[in-house]
Amino acid sequence: MKLTIKYFGLLAEVTKRNEEQLDFSGTLINELLDTIYLKYPKLKEIDFQVAQNNEIVSKETIITQTEIALLPPFAGG
């Protein structure tokens, strides 16, 4: 499955990109994060949440969408 991963804020700064395509053969968010951590080990030290289909999801969630976003702490308002 080809996924689009979106990075925001500090995460975009660390990965030096706003988004990228990843080939992914797993099932869960957790497994996707392992793949991403291999590529960007520094992300392990950073606080972030994962969003799928415009909702924050847990790491045990099954991936059903082709776009996954990694969101650092919110700072709106």
Add this chain to the structure above:
Amino acid sequence: MTIKMKDKKPKNVFKEGAISSEFIATSIAKHQSKTSIGAHNIFLGQVRADSINNRTVSAIEYTAYEEMANAKFHEIREAAFNKFDLNCMHIYHSLGKVNVGEICMFVFVSSPRRKEVFKAIEFIVEAIKANVPVFGKEIFKDKTHQWKVNS
């Protein structure tokens, strides 16, 4: 009975740069024809010149996961209309650079009665801060930066 002006689809809440006082004044003026309104309440978020380790913030550069953010703003609007007796509600948030002293968020609620708008504005502002994926890069006067976290 009040006619509630609900939107069916999420609308774009974001504006590029600071929200001007002219824009806010015009928004207020537009409500003069809505004569069932008896009370407005407005929240304005302003960029503060925080001092962190001897560095002073000169601006915040906002980015957002816009699709999710607009969906969340829409959910918050719907929840507020369900919870409170409101005639209308407007939410605007800046994207891009907003200098200290400038306005980065404008929330405007209107109701027949004052008690509703006091409760509604707090509910909406707190929900935005907690649930909407907006990110702020605090740019210091010395050009270094850090990423803001809502407290």
